[in-house]
Amino acid sequence: MPPAVVLVTGVSRWLGGALAAELASDPAIGRVIGVDTVPPAPEVLRRLGRTEFVRADIRSPLIAKVIESASVDTVVHMNTMASPAAPGGRVSMKELNVIGTMQLLAACQRSPLVRRLVLASTTAVYGSSPRDPAVFTETMQARRVPSGGFARDSLDIEGYVRGFARRRPDVGVSVLRLTDVIGPRIDSPVAAFLRLPVVPTVLGHDPRLQLLHEDDAVAVLARAATGDHVGTVNVAAPGTVLLSQAVRRLGRLALPVPGPALGSAGQLTRRAGLAEWSPEQLRHLAAGRVVDTRVLREEFGFTPRFTTAQALADYGRTLSPVLSPELVATAAASARDAVEQVARGAAAVSGLLTALRGDRRPAPSVPGLRAVRDA
Template sequence: MTDARPAARGAGVVRPGTPGTSGTPAAAGGDGPLALTGAAHPLVAALARRLAAGGRTVLALDERDPAEDVGGARRVRVDLRGPSLGRVLDREGVTCLLDATALPGGAAPRAREPGPPVGAAVLAAAQRTASVRRVVLVSTTGVYGAGPRAPSVRTEDAEPPAPRSGPERGAAEAEAALRGLARRRPDVATAVLRLADLVGPGLPTPLGDWLELPAVPAVVGHDPRLQVLHADDALEALALAATGTVTGVVNVAGEGVVTLQQAAALCGRVVVPVPGRLVVATARGLAGAPGGPGAVTAPWGDVERVLRAGRVVDTRRMREDLGLHPRRTSREAVEDLARGRGLVGPLSPGVRTAAVAPLAALAGAARGALRRAAAAGTARPGDAP
């Protein structure tokens, strides 16, 4: 379906009236082969299983073999930065490509010398493949950055700043490559899914690992608002984008927000306020402490800014155009993370309930005694007992 709002600036949206516009067969990539890059990631492997089970020809592409079963999809081990990727796409006649190499956590392509992000190389291969009619890029809401002067709620038509570091910078560069593809190939429909911070019981993600630390580092005097996306809802979003006709940029996040203090409490953790410049060093120290995971990856490229200002995005297009209604809110996603990973601590809801239950019972008994005493004091001589 076509978005009724003005197209997002710099989004690489195919304009109405051009080949590949949402609503045409080209916009959905037809029924031809569909390629998924980044298939070593558990979420992409699950997507490959799902789409292949529906009868679609699916190629699961990565530099490593997928860690999980891809079902009826065909595994193809290929250099995502080299010319062999283009040859595979051309030989198989791929009509739709979903690039998920930017997903955090899981098995990622092996480290290389400095150069363009993997996503940019994948998109360049798609641009040279004549059969490709639809490209979906998995990105992150991190491209919006964070700061005290940023809008309280970011919309897709906002002009995001250029991220300075981290995975957000790679995602921004990949989005720029997609805009270039859309200009050079007007017959190709393009879509960008900007996912909020992912969490899932069985999915290693930066935010999930951050909340699993023995204590959660935070910037002194700040309790940022965060949006969280459950892995199951992320999988649904990828499936809808790969098989649907949505174009342009779409923010994808769970409904509502959860503050860092709330998220930490749901995982039974206490928050450790430290100066902004020390949050990453503190996290690494806590990771190496007894009970810590041993290592930690900062959940955001610019950790200090996000832990000060937070980040919230508008999700109207997600509901109306992509057709996704997340089953879990941001808070519920964190709650499921805590249950699935067995995160229990002094602030866990169950622990708090058990701790205050005796006090609540004592308070209830005291209130009952006061009511009975008051009733006895108002009784008159001769009244029936």
């Protein structure tokens, strides 16, 4: 049975607004109410369709009146902040993420009509550490528990949601742990980072990236809001790419720097208004993170339309490459030729030395140097 009244928090951001618009396009849903502290931008407002926008702060107990007066039966919580805003900094970010969630859950608990709650969480709750497993499942915990920032807030939020589920067992609770979302329209931290003409990387590290296309993010959230699945689900696209591959495919330049110096590079880009990096994002650049999506496919019943490579390519359409693909291909071909020449020269030297020694045994084979892999 489709929901009668859906409330979506955080509709002034791209993902929240896109979800509200998607739900509003479903004629089976009676009403869609969008809530945020600031009104949406004109282009977002036009896309919202029949969504009713209510300017309200989820940190205030007044959010309970909105839920009660509109007879809301489904709540999708997306009003969390991934990076500190300039005016309020980390204090304002934590108030919105943690205090706002507590007030929203309290309002849902008091309303007898609420029967479904969807939380847009993040795979950042698994942290990033050199001791991490190759793939995280939903039952695993962080090897290195995040000590602050968005990842720490998300851990606290999920804890509050689990407590709510115990107090209201009649409410179906679905927690979606989204990986880094990317696409032509969304302005996410990973998109801002890969948009830099010169992308700083951690010297000696080449982490695996697992992405999610913005259209798939909207589709999976809409499915969670209108479906009946209960539990925690990792949401990510199939496949991974190395950070070095992502940089090359987007035509950017990589700048390997020592790990301790990456924080200083982040401060420079933040002051220039180019990208905002948190300590947890810096650790992600060194260790990476990959999650298992079996539950998403087999139990939740959703398969992303875009792979990680395809999501990256679709985002790349919006960028003007610093390095042209032709130049990258020429440099890669030259590197392959050089490697092959070195391999042939090493084999010739090995054969000559064997002949000079008069050794009739077969000359030891020289391990072939691996050709430069195409990005």
